[in-house]
Amino acid sequence: MSAFLIILAVGIGTYVTRSIFIVALANRRIPPLVMKALEFVAPAVLAALVVSLVLRPDGSFDVGAPELAGFVAGGAAIYVKRNFLLAAILGMSAFWIVRAIV
Amino acid sequence: MALNLNGTLVRRGLADALPLFVTVIPFALIIGLAVVESGINPLVGWSTSPLIFGGAAQLVVLSLIGSGTAALAVVSAGLVIQARHLLYSAAMAPVFQKQPRWFRWLAPYALIDQMFALTVVRSADDPVDFRSYYVGSALVYITGWNLTTAAGLLIGPKIPVGWELGFAVPLMFVVLLILGIDRWPKLVAALAAAAATYLTAGLPNRTSLLVGGAVGVLAGLLAYRASQ
Numbered sequence: 193m194s195a196f197l198i199i200l201a202v203g204i205g206t207y208v209t210r211s212i213f214i215v216a217l218a219n220r221r222i223p224p225l226v227m228k229a230l231e232f233v234a235p236a237v238l239a240a241l242v243v244s245l246v247l248r249p250d251g252s253f254d255v256g257a258p259e260l261a262g263f264v265a266g267g268a269a270i271y272v273k274r275n276f277l278l279a280a281i282l283g284m285s286a287f288w289i290v291r292a293i294v
Numbered sequence: 295m296a297l298n299l300n301g302t303l304v305r306r307g308l309a310d311a312l313p314l315f316v317t318v319i320p321f322a323l324i325i326g327l328a329v330v331e332s333g334i335n336p337l338v339g340w341s342t343s344p345l346i347f348g349g350a351a352q353l354v355v356l357s358l359i360g361s362g363t364a365a366l367a368v369v370s371a372g373l374v375i376q377a378r379h380l381l382y383s384a385a386m387a388p389v390f391q392k393q394p395r396w397f398r399w400l401a402p403y404a405l406i407d408q409m410f411a412l413t414v415v416r417s418a419d420d421p422v423d424f425r426s427y428y429v430g431s432a433l434v435y436i437t438g439w440n441l442t443t444a445a446g447l448l449i450g451p452k453i454p455v456g457w458e459l460g461f462a463v464p465l466m467f468v469v470l471l472i473l474g475i476d477r478w479p480k481l482v483a484a485l486a487a488a489a490a491t492y493l494t495a496g497l498p499n500r501t502s503l504l505v506g507g508a509v510g511v512l513a514g515l516l517a518y519r520a521s522q
Binding site for chain 2: 195196197198199200201202203205206207209210211212213214215225227228229230231232233234235236237238239240241242243244245246247251258259262263266267269270271274275276277278279280281283284287288291
Protein backbone atom coordinates (compact mmCIF):
# COMPACT_ATOMS: atom_id res chain seq x y z
CA MET A 193 0.00 0.00 0.00
CA SER A 194 1.42 3.39 -0.92
CA ALA A 195 2.17 6.04 1.68
CA PHE A 196 -0.74 8.16 0.44
CA LEU A 197 -3.27 5.35 0.88
CA ILE A 198 -2.04 4.75 4.43
CA ILE A 199 -2.43 8.46 5.19
CA LEU A 200 -5.87 8.55 3.57
CA ALA A 201 -6.99 5.54 5.63
CA VAL A 202 -5.84 7.17 8.89
CA GLY A 203 -7.49 10.43 7.76
CA ILE A 204 -10.86 8.80 7.10
CA GLY A 205 -10.59 6.85 10.36
CA THR A 206 -9.82 10.07 12.22
CA TYR A 207 -12.89 11.81 10.80
CA VAL A 208 -14.99 8.84 11.89
CA THR A 209 -13.68 9.03 15.48
CA ARG A 210 -14.42 12.77 15.60
CA SER A 211 -17.84 12.66 13.96
CA ILE A 212 -19.47 9.34 14.81
CA PHE A 213 -21.41 10.40 17.91
CA ILE A 214 -22.18 13.87 16.58
CA VAL A 215 -23.45 12.67 13.21
CA ALA A 216 -24.88 9.23 13.83
CA LEU A 217 -25.19 8.07 17.40
CA ALA A 218 -26.32 11.13 19.29
CA ASN A 219 -28.93 9.23 21.27
CA ARG A 220 -26.87 6.16 22.08
CA ARG A 221 -25.23 5.91 25.45
CA ILE A 222 -21.65 4.68 25.52
CA PRO A 223 -20.88 2.14 28.27
CA PRO A 224 -19.06 3.93 31.12
CA LEU A 225 -16.28 1.34 31.04
CA VAL A 226 -15.53 2.17 27.39
CA MET A 227 -15.52 5.90 28.14
CA LYS A 228 -13.09 5.27 31.00
CA ALA A 229 -10.86 3.07 28.85
CA LEU A 230 -10.64 5.78 26.16
CA GLU A 231 -9.09 8.14 28.71
CA PHE A 232 -6.10 5.84 29.05
CA VAL A 233 -5.49 5.38 25.34
CA ALA A 234 -3.46 8.56 24.83
CA PRO A 235 -1.00 8.15 27.77
CA ALA A 236 -0.56 4.42 27.07
CA VAL A 237 0.09 4.78 23.35
CA LEU A 238 2.34 7.83 23.70
CA ALA A 239 4.45 6.08 26.34
CA ALA A 240 4.71 2.98 24.12
CA LEU A 241 5.74 5.24 21.26
CA VAL A 242 8.49 6.98 23.18
CA VAL A 243 9.93 3.61 24.21
CA SER A 244 9.86 2.24 20.66
CA LEU A 245 11.52 5.42 19.35
CA VAL A 246 14.44 5.26 21.79
CA LEU A 247 15.06 1.50 21.49
CA ARG A 248 17.78 0.23 19.17
CA PRO A 249 17.02 -2.90 17.12
CA ASP A 250 19.18 -4.95 19.53
CA GLY A 251 16.97 -3.96 22.46
CA SER A 252 19.34 -1.49 24.15
CA PHE A 253 18.30 2.10 24.87
CA ASP A 254 19.45 4.81 22.46
CA VAL A 255 19.33 7.50 25.15
CA GLY A 256 22.41 9.32 26.38
CA ALA A 257 22.88 12.24 28.76
CA PRO A 258 21.89 14.88 26.13
CA GLU A 259 18.57 13.14 25.35
CA LEU A 260 17.85 12.62 29.04
CA ALA A 261 18.54 16.31 29.75
CA GLY A 262 16.25 17.30 26.88
CA PHE A 263 13.39 15.09 28.09
CA VAL A 264 13.68 16.35 31.67
CA ALA A 265 13.87 20.04 30.68
CA GLY A 266 11.06 19.82 28.11
CA GLY A 267 8.94 17.69 30.44
CA ALA A 268 9.40 20.06 33.37
CA ALA A 269 8.53 23.06 31.17
CA ILE A 270 5.27 21.56 29.89
CA TYR A 271 4.34 20.33 33.37
CA VAL A 272 4.79 23.73 34.97
CA LYS A 273 3.85 26.14 32.17
CA ARG A 274 1.65 24.07 29.79
CA ASN A 275 3.38 25.80 26.88
CA PHE A 276 4.61 23.92 23.80
CA LEU A 277 6.87 26.71 22.61
CA LEU A 278 8.68 26.95 25.94
CA ALA A 279 8.94 23.14 26.22
CA ALA A 280 10.42 22.83 22.73
CA ILE A 281 12.95 25.63 23.30
CA LEU A 282 14.05 24.46 26.76
CA GLY A 283 14.13 20.78 25.76
CA MET A 284 16.23 21.38 22.65
CA SER A 285 18.51 23.85 24.48
CA ALA A 286 19.20 21.37 27.29
CA PHE A 287 19.89 18.69 24.67
CA TRP A 288 22.35 20.93 22.80
CA ILE A 289 24.10 22.23 25.93
CA VAL A 290 24.69 18.77 27.43
CA ARG A 291 25.77 17.45 24.04
CA ALA A 292 28.36 20.23 23.78
CA ILE A 293 29.72 19.46 27.25
CA VAL A 294 29.96 15.65 27.18
CA MET B 295 -27.20 26.91 3.07
CA ALA B 296 -27.16 30.09 5.10
CA LEU B 297 -24.16 30.24 7.41
CA ASN B 298 -25.99 32.51 9.86
CA LEU B 299 -23.04 33.50 12.00
CA ASN B 300 -22.57 36.13 14.68
CA GLY B 301 -19.52 38.22 13.70
CA THR B 302 -18.61 39.19 17.24
CA LEU B 303 -18.43 35.56 18.32
CA VAL B 304 -16.46 34.56 15.19
CA ARG B 305 -13.89 37.22 16.09
CA ARG B 306 -13.79 36.07 19.70
CA GLY B 307 -13.13 32.52 18.50
CA LEU B 308 -10.28 33.80 16.35
CA ALA B 309 -8.84 35.84 19.22
CA ASP B 310 -9.02 32.95 21.71
CA ALA B 311 -7.53 30.37 19.37
CA LEU B 312 -4.63 32.46 18.10
CA PRO B 313 -2.41 32.54 21.24
CA LEU B 314 -3.16 28.87 21.82
CA PHE B 315 -2.13 28.12 18.26
CA VAL B 316 1.16 30.01 18.57
CA THR B 317 2.31 27.52 21.21
CA VAL B 318 1.98 24.60 18.76
CA ILE B 319 3.92 26.29 15.94
CA PRO B 320 7.18 24.50 16.88
CA PHE B 321 5.25 21.23 16.82
CA ALA B 322 3.94 22.07 13.32
CA LEU B 323 7.48 22.83 12.15
CA ILE B 324 8.63 19.47 13.55
CA ILE B 325 5.91 17.73 11.51
CA GLY B 326 7.35 19.39 8.41
CA LEU B 327 10.78 18.21 9.47
CA ALA B 328 9.48 14.67 10.08
CA VAL B 329 8.13 14.64 6.51
CA VAL B 330 11.61 15.45 5.22
CA GLU B 331 13.24 12.84 7.50
CA SER B 332 10.76 10.11 6.53
CA GLY B 333 11.87 10.26 2.91
CA ILE B 334 8.24 10.22 1.69
CA ASN B 335 7.27 12.46 -1.22
CA PRO B 336 6.98 15.89 0.49
CA LEU B 337 3.50 16.64 -0.85
CA VAL B 338 2.21 13.21 0.23
CA GLY B 339 3.83 13.68 3.65
CA TRP B 340 2.31 17.14 4.00
CA SER B 341 -1.12 15.74 3.07
CA THR B 342 -1.19 14.31 6.63
CA SER B 343 -2.01 17.88 7.73
CA PRO B 344 -5.29 18.35 5.79
CA LEU B 345 -6.21 14.64 5.87
CA ILE B 346 -5.37 13.55 9.43
CA PHE B 347 -5.19 16.99 11.10
CA GLY B 348 -3.68 15.76 14.37
CA GLY B 349 -0.04 16.29 15.28
CA ALA B 350 0.68 13.16 17.33
CA ALA B 351 -0.95 10.82 14.79
CA GLN B 352 0.81 12.59 11.92
CA LEU B 353 4.18 12.12 13.62
CA VAL B 354 3.45 8.45 14.26
CA VAL B 355 2.31 7.77 10.72
CA LEU B 356 5.26 9.63 9.19
CA SER B 357 7.93 8.04 11.37
CA LEU B 358 6.47 4.54 10.97
CA ILE B 359 6.17 4.83 7.18
CA GLY B 360 9.71 6.21 7.16
CA SER B 361 11.02 3.18 9.06
CA GLY B 362 9.36 0.79 6.60
CA THR B 363 6.63 -0.52 8.92
CA ALA B 364 3.87 -2.67 7.38
CA ALA B 365 0.88 -0.65 6.19
CA LEU B 366 -1.65 -2.32 8.47
CA ALA B 367 0.53 -1.68 11.53
CA VAL B 368 0.89 2.00 10.58
CA VAL B 369 -2.84 2.47 10.10
CA SER B 370 -3.73 0.71 13.36
CA ALA B 371 -1.09 2.64 15.33
CA GLY B 372 -2.37 5.92 13.86
CA LEU B 373 -5.99 5.10 14.63
CA VAL B 374 -5.22 3.93 18.16
CA ILE B 375 -3.71 7.37 18.82
CA GLN B 376 -6.81 9.04 17.37
CA ALA B 377 -9.24 6.93 19.42
CA ARG B 378 -9.39 9.61 22.12
CA HIS B 379 -11.48 11.73 19.73
CA LEU B 380 -14.37 9.30 20.34
CA LEU B 381 -14.48 10.87 23.80
CA TYR B 382 -14.76 14.39 22.38
CA SER B 383 -17.36 13.28 19.86
CA ALA B 384 -19.47 11.67 22.57
CA ALA B 385 -19.11 14.66 24.87
CA MET B 386 -20.11 17.15 22.14
CA ALA B 387 -22.97 15.14 20.60
CA PRO B 388 -25.75 16.74 22.69
CA VAL B 389 -24.50 20.26 21.85
CA PHE B 390 -24.47 19.52 18.14
CA GLN B 391 -28.07 18.27 18.16
CA LYS B 392 -29.06 21.96 18.19
CA GLN B 393 -26.96 22.64 15.06
CA PRO B 394 -27.99 22.42 11.38
CA ARG B 395 -27.10 19.24 9.49
CA TRP B 396 -24.31 20.81 7.38
CA PHE B 397 -22.53 21.96 10.51
CA ARG B 398 -22.90 18.55 12.19
CA TRP B 399 -21.11 16.99 9.22
CA LEU B 400 -18.38 19.64 8.76
CA ALA B 401 -17.52 20.68 12.32
CA PRO B 402 -16.16 17.28 13.54
CA TYR B 403 -13.37 17.57 10.98
CA ALA B 404 -11.86 20.27 13.19
CA LEU B 405 -12.62 18.64 16.55
CA ILE B 406 -8.95 18.46 17.59
CA ASP B 407 -7.79 18.49 21.23
CA GLN B 408 -7.53 22.27 21.43
CA MET B 409 -10.88 22.84 19.70
CA PHE B 410 -12.53 20.52 22.19
CA ALA B 411 -10.91 22.35 25.09
CA LEU B 412 -11.93 25.76 23.69
CA THR B 413 -15.52 24.94 22.74
CA VAL B 414 -16.72 22.40 25.33
CA VAL B 415 -16.88 25.22 27.88
CA ARG B 416 -19.33 27.05 25.57
CA SER B 417 -21.78 24.14 25.33
CA ALA B 418 -24.52 26.16 27.02
CA ASP B 419 -24.23 29.12 24.60
CA ASP B 420 -26.94 30.05 22.13
CA PRO B 421 -26.59 27.71 19.08
CA VAL B 422 -25.71 30.56 16.67
CA ASP B 423 -23.12 31.94 19.11
CA PHE B 424 -21.66 28.49 19.65
CA ARG B 425 -21.43 27.86 15.90
CA SER B 426 -19.82 31.27 15.30
CA TYR B 427 -17.22 30.78 18.01
CA TYR B 428 -16.48 27.28 16.70
CA VAL B 429 -16.04 28.54 13.13
CA GLY B 430 -13.71 31.35 14.27
CA SER B 431 -11.40 29.14 16.28
CA ALA B 432 -11.49 26.32 13.70
CA LEU B 433 -10.36 28.77 10.99
CA VAL B 434 -7.25 29.60 13.03
CA TYR B 435 -6.30 25.97 13.45
CA ILE B 436 -7.11 24.77 9.93
CA THR B 437 -5.25 27.54 8.11
CA GLY B 438 -2.49 27.85 10.73
CA TRP B 439 -1.73 24.14 10.89
CA ASN B 440 -1.61 23.60 7.13
CA LEU B 441 0.58 26.67 6.56
CA THR B 442 3.07 26.07 9.38
CA THR B 443 3.55 22.39 8.55
CA ALA B 444 4.23 23.46 4.95
CA ALA B 445 6.72 26.01 6.28
CA GLY B 446 8.45 23.24 8.25
CA LEU B 447 8.79 21.30 5.02
CA LEU B 448 10.63 24.20 3.38
CA ILE B 449 12.71 25.19 6.42
CA GLY B 450 13.54 21.62 7.48
CA PRO B 451 16.09 20.74 4.75
CA LYS B 452 17.92 24.06 5.30
CA ILE B 453 18.70 23.27 8.94
CA PRO B 454 22.26 21.88 9.38
CA VAL B 455 22.40 18.14 10.15
CA GLY B 456 24.73 18.87 13.09
CA TRP B 457 21.90 20.48 15.03
CA GLU B 458 20.27 17.04 15.33
CA LEU B 459 16.81 18.56 15.19
CA GLY B 460 15.45 15.04 14.77
CA PHE B 461 15.56 14.79 18.57
CA ALA B 462 12.62 17.19 18.57
CA VAL B 463 10.36 14.31 17.50
CA PRO B 464 10.75 12.04 20.59
CA LEU B 465 10.96 15.22 22.70
CA MET B 466 7.51 16.32 21.51
CA PHE B 467 6.07 12.87 22.26
CA VAL B 468 7.41 13.07 25.82
CA VAL B 469 5.95 16.57 26.15
CA LEU B 470 2.55 15.43 24.83
CA LEU B 471 2.65 12.46 27.20
CA ILE B 472 3.36 14.58 30.27
CA LEU B 473 0.73 17.13 29.25
CA GLY B 474 -1.91 14.39 29.22
CA ILE B 475 -1.09 12.87 32.63
CA ASP B 476 -3.33 14.65 35.11
CA ARG B 477 -4.24 11.74 37.39
CA TRP B 478 -2.16 8.91 38.81
CA PRO B 479 -4.04 6.08 37.01
CA LYS B 480 -2.86 7.69 33.77
CA LEU B 481 0.70 7.58 35.06
CA VAL B 482 0.19 3.87 35.79
CA ALA B 483 -1.14 3.41 32.24
CA ALA B 484 1.92 5.15 30.78
CA LEU B 485 4.44 3.20 32.88
CA ALA B 486 2.77 -0.16 32.18
CA ALA B 487 2.63 0.62 28.46
CA ALA B 488 6.31 1.59 28.44
CA ALA B 489 7.32 -1.62 30.24
CA ALA B 490 5.18 -3.85 28.01
CA THR B 491 6.55 -2.20 24.87
CA TYR B 492 10.10 -2.72 26.09
CA LEU B 493 9.50 -6.38 26.95
CA THR B 494 7.87 -7.17 23.59
CA ALA B 495 10.24 -5.05 21.48
CA GLY B 496 11.38 -8.13 19.56
CA LEU B 497 7.98 -8.61 17.87
CA PRO B 498 7.85 -7.83 14.13
CA ASN B 499 6.32 -4.70 12.55
CA ARG B 500 6.29 -2.73 15.77
CA THR B 501 3.48 -4.89 17.11
CA SER B 502 4.99 -4.06 20.50
CA LEU B 503 3.43 -0.61 20.14
CA LEU B 504 -0.08 -2.07 20.12
CA VAL B 505 0.71 -4.62 22.84
CA GLY B 506 2.10 -1.79 24.97
CA GLY B 507 -0.95 0.38 24.29
CA ALA B 508 -3.39 -2.40 25.22
CA VAL B 509 -1.50 -3.33 28.40
CA GLY B 510 -1.35 0.37 29.34
CA VAL B 511 -5.11 0.88 28.95
CA LEU B 512 -5.81 -2.25 31.04
CA ALA B 513 -3.37 -1.16 33.74
CA GLY B 514 -4.94 2.31 33.78
CA LEU B 515 -8.43 0.83 34.22
CA LEU B 516 -7.22 -1.43 37.05
CA ALA B 517 -5.51 1.51 38.76
CA TYR B 518 -8.70 3.56 38.40
CA ARG B 519 -10.76 0.72 39.92
CA ALA B 520 -8.29 0.43 42.78
CA SER B 521 -8.56 4.16 43.47
CA GLN B 522 -12.38 4.08 43.74
